[in-house]
Amino acid sequence: MRKILEVRNLSKIYGKGCPRCIESTGPEADTNMCPHCGSVVAIHDVSFDLHEGEILGLMGESGSGKSTVVKNLYFDQTPSSGSARFFEEDATHEMFNLNAAQQRRLRNQRFGMVYQNPHLGLNFGISSGGNIAERLLMSDVSHYGEIRERAKELLSRTEVLLSRMDESPAAFSGGMQQRVQIAKALATNPPLLYLDEVTTGLDLSVQARILDLILEIQQERNTAMIVVTHDLGVIRLLTGRALVMKYGRVIESGLTDQILEDPQHAYTQRLVASAL
Amino acid sequence: MSVTYNFGFMDEHAKKEVRRSILKAISIPGYQVPYSSREMPMGRGFGTGGLQITLSLIGADETLKVIDQGSDDSVNAVNLRQFVELTCPGVNTTTHLNEATLIQSRHRIPEVPLTPNQTLVLQVPYPDPLVVVEPSEDKRKVMHGEADYARLLVKLYEDIVKFDEITISHRYPTRINGHYVIDPSPIPRWDVPKLNNSPALILFGAGREKKIYAVPPHTIAEPLAFDDVPFRVESFNDTHGNRRPCERCGATDSFLDEYINEDGSKRYQCSDSDYCDTVLAETKEAAHA
Numbered sequence: 340m341r342k343i344l345e346v347r348n349l350s351k352i353y354g355k356g357c358p359r360c361i362e363s364t365g366p367e368a369d370t371n372m373c374p375h376c377g378s379v380v381a382i383h384d385v386s387f388d389l390h391e392g393e394i395l396g397l398m399g400e401s402g403s404g405k406s407t408v409v410k411n412l413y414f415d416q417t418p419s420s421g422s423a424r425f426f427e428e429d430a431t432h433e434m435f436n437l438n439a440a441q442q443r444r445l446r447n448q449r450f451g452m453v454y455q456n457p458h459l460g461l462n463f464g465i466s467s468g469g470n471i472a473e474r475l476l477m478s479d480v481s482h483y484g485e486i487r488e489r490a491k492e493l494l495s496r497t498e499v500l501l502s503r504m505d506e507s508p509a510a511f512s513g514g515m516q517q518r519v520q521i522a523k524a525l526a527t528n529p530p531l532l533y534l535d536e537v538t539t540g541l542d543l544s545v546q547a548r549i550l551d552l553i554l555e556i557q558q559e560r561n562t563a564m565i566v567v568t569h570d571l572g573v574i575r576l577l578t579g580r581a582l583v584m585k586y587g588r589v590i591e592s593g594l595t596d597q598i599l600e601d602p603q604h605a606y607t608q609r610l611v612a613s614a615l
Numbered sequence: 616m617s618v619t620y621n622f623g624f625m626d627e628h629a630k631k632e633v634r635r636s637i638l639k640a641i642s643i644p645g646y647q648v649p650y651s652s653r654e655m656p657m658g659r660g661f662g663t664g665g666l667q668i669t670l671s672l673i674g675a676d677e678t679l680k681v682i683d684q685g686s687d688d689s690v691n692a693v694n695l696r697q698f699v700e701l702t703c704p705g706v707n708t709t710t711h712l713n714e715a716t717l718i719q720s721r722h723r724i725p726e727v728p729l730t731p732n733q734t735l736v737l738q739v740p741y742p743d744p745l746v747v748v749e750p751s752e753d754k755r756k757v758m759h760g761e762a763d764y765a766r767l768l769v770k771l772y773e774d775i776v777k778f779d780e781i782t783i784s785h786r787y788p789t790r791i792n793g794h795y796v797i798d799p800s801p802i803p804r805w806d807v808p809k810l811n812n813s814p815a816l817i818l819f820g821a822g823r824e825k826k827i828y829a830v831p832p833h834t835i836a837e838p839l840a841f842d843d844v845p846f847r848v849e850s851f852n853d854t855h856g857n858r859r860p861c862e863r864c865g866a867t868d869s870f871l872d873e874y875i876n877e878d879g880s881k882r883y884q885c886s887d888s889d890y891c892d893t894v895l896a897e898t899k900e901a902a903h904a
Contacts, residue, residue, distance in 0.1 A: 440761045465773050472772045476765040483775060483841035505776050 342426055343530055343563050344389040344412075349421035351407050354378025356419070364586060366606065371402065371586040381407040382587045385421070391530070392561040396578030396595060398568060398610075404587040405567045409533045412565070413452050414442045425449065425531070447477040451524030455536035457516035460523065461508045467494065467519045468504040474526040493522040497552060514545035521552065525560075532556075532564045538573060550576055571611065575599055583607045623670040624702040629653055633671035633827070637818060640829035645795030646759075647742050652825040662695055662721055663822030665738035669719045672734065675705040680715035685723040685870070685886035695719065712889050722785070724806040726869045726890040729815035731832065737800040739821040742828065744788040744798040764788070764796050767839060775844060787846075788839045791830055796839065799830075805848045805870040810836035851883070861885040864894040 352360060357376035364371050364380040371380050382404035389395050397405040411418045412434070423434040425445065432445060454460040461470050471490040480486055494504050497518040499511075508516050517537060524532055534553065538546040554577065556562060566577050574581055574595060581598055583591040583606070591604045602608045623630060629651075636650040655663040673679065679699055683692035687710040696708050709715050712725050719736040729735060745755045748766040758764070767788050774781045785801040789810060799810060800819055810817060810830050817830040830836055838846040851859045851871050858867045863884050869891070871883040885891035 439757065443761065443763065462769075465769060466776060468776060469769050469773050473765060473769045476768045476772070477763075481768070481842050483772065483844045485843075486772065486841075 340390040340392070342388055342390050344426070345424045346388075346408075346412070347386045347422050349385040349408065349411060349423065350383045350419045351381045351404075351411060351416065352378050352383075352419045353381055365588045366585045366590055369586070371404070380587045382411075382584075385582075385584075385589055387582060387589075387592065389531075389563050389565065391563055392557065393580070394557060394564045394566055394578045396566050396568065396574040396581035397584060398571065398574050398581060399584035400569060400610075402586075403584040405569075405584050406535055407587075408584075409452075409535050409565055409567050413450055413533055414446050427530075443477075447474065448527045449529050449531060451527070451529040451532040453517070453520045453524050453532070453534045453537050455539050457508060457513070457520050460520040461516065463507055463509045465507065466505045467499065467508050467511070467522075470508065470519060470523050471526050474523055478527050489526065490522075493525055494519070496525075497522040498548075514541050514549065517541065517549055518552070521549075521556075525556065525562075528560065530563060532562050533567075534564055535567045536569075537566075538570065539568070553577060571599065583610070620702055622703055623673060624655075624698075625653060625667065625670050629667075630671040633667055636827045637668065637671070637829065640818070640827045641816070641831045643795075644831050644834050645791030645797045645828060647795075647797075647826040647828045649825055650827055652822045655822070657694070657698075659823040660740065662691060662719070662738040664820030664824075664827070665719050665721070665736045665822075666695060666698070666820075667822060668736045668818050668820040668827065669699065669717060670703070672736075673699065673703055673706055673717060675703075677717050678707040678709050678715050680709050680712060680718045680889075682718065682720040682723060682725070682887075682889075684721060685725075685872070686888045688888065691721055710889055711893075722801045722803075723870070723886060724802055724809045724817075726885075726887045727893075728809070729813060731814045733815045735815055735817045737802070737817065737819045739798070739800040739819045739826075740823070741786065742798055742819065742821040742824050742826040744786070744796050759795060762794050762796075764790075764839065767796065768841075771839060771841065771844075775841075781840070781844070781846075784849075790837045790839060792834050792836075795828075797828055797830075799836075803849060803870060804838075804846075807836070807838050807846070808848065812836075859883045861891060861894075864891045865898065866891070866894045 354377060356378045359375045360373040360378055360380055363373050385408055397408060399405050410416045412423060425432045425434050468490045471493055472486045475486050475489060491501055495501055499515060499518050508519050538549055578595045581595045582589045585606050591607050599611055602611050633650060636648045640648045655666060681692045681696040683689040700708055712727050716732060717734050721738045743755055745758055749755050771781050785803050786798050787804050787807050788796050789799050789807055790796045812833050814832055816832050819828045840846040853859050860867045861884050862882055866885060869885045869887060872886045874882040876882055
């Protein structure tokens, strides 16, 4: 299997930071806010690899830094330190050394993002088809008929009624908005997809169908995904490997079934026990 | 009172700064150069941006024509022309395009093609085409720098979805020299092709928004469009598909204004009054001969 993403020592600190930030935060210190300078160590020293077609889970409680990892990798934020390499067939990108235009190209053409809140991922001022068109236009498709066809194809793939493709996503239910977001993320057929709490807040039957859809897409297109969630059911169903995070640190990582059946860290043990 | 003002109303330093901004605008086609728009003795929005460019460029040997929506006789045009006559002694003014060396215009480019000896100055209310999709000027500047205009095309997409055609009637976003997209002031679509490879220098001045930009002579100007839905100008055909003529001069190759008569019927007449007069004179001459 080809490696497509290599993340090393990724850190993000909100605030000015001080030399004692790292030693005074983390699971042992039971906080992510430095008592000396008040900076928040959102993530520290996160490293992992991701291969083609693989689904990696990031789990942990609210504020553990799991979303921050994905936001940094999608260039929504700039990390304080660390590196990430994105491998394409013929090129390797040192992600945080690229200029803004190169980052925008990766973001628009190679990555896809599905946010928990559809308002972040979709433009509610334009139609659902227009949202998909936006992403295609950003990757330099300039043929109206082609854009239209592609949008139809994607929306029918994600089971959005084609008769409603020219309506604003504001007129849709939460589950449908999420489907439009997934269709938008898939528009450029990206090799890497970030899913940030995609099923949180949806009812169970809709959750199940969205998860099915995600798995089917992974099978069809061999898309690698990073799935951020606090829902152990989602982790168990989707992911092959997982990282458990607490106060910005990775406290446990490995095969998902191993982590869930035989958790090593005390926090993971509590987490698994409370959920099951 | 003419003794109390400098030639051209603005002081020489102010004119120099405007000229410097114009040079920069010509060097980077389509880029919006910020400048310190001066207070003029008229409200912003009445053509102060175009006027400052005109006053900075005008010299005693220039002949100026001022147009407002194609007409030399409407209030804005008359006022600006009188202001220049008052503050620039020795400058000639005209209503005939072929006599003019400097043309200040609001919302129209003359029908007759401009010549290399002429400079066209357009008054611009909203210089930034991205303002409709991005409210933050900081972000717009980055978008311009990276030539990131996908969201403008999304607007065109939405238009086609809703109305089967692109409905932008004026201020049609136009890409200059393959990079910057400009708002070509509120000229109708009819005039947009005249920007492309124009022999004359075209300058845009936005007084309220404090921006100057330019389409230099012989520069490529392409209106944004899709490969399979090309840009097109307004159609002046009647319901039978025949081109409507101007009711006054009979021209069938000009941009027409629509007037509503008292009985509710419609009348069409050239928007460019100088062109209309010229055609009328030529027809009369031909009739006499």
